[in-house]
Amino acid sequence: MVRQIPPGKVLTYGAIARMMGRPRHARLVGRALWGTPSGRGIPCHRVVNSRGGTAPGWDGQRNLLENEGVPFHRNGRVVLERCLWQPDGEPPDE
DNA sequence: GCCCTGACTCCTC
């Protein structure tokens, strides 16, 4: 699922969990990504929490996202309103 | 089997 996230877009743990029918498994998604090997085409850096916060201990994630065009708030949070990916179809630009 | 911990989320102060 994470692999389907296009560049410039992000997904939240809770969103993924709910897509899978497990709204309470947000942490499980995180732990799953924790064991996600790099180079598998799994852009785990496109996954942030509900507040748009990047993973702790992984500052490079923000750099990768910004590099893809993901807007960030001044406090270092991702602008979910602008880059939250929706597989059902992109929402209108306002 | 109990207790602590964690790439989470929500509510309240």
Add this chain to the structure above:
DNA sequence: AGAGGAGCCAGGG
């Protein structure tokens, strides 16, 4: 808007 507490599921000691 930042900080603290509770609920959540699974893993490890």
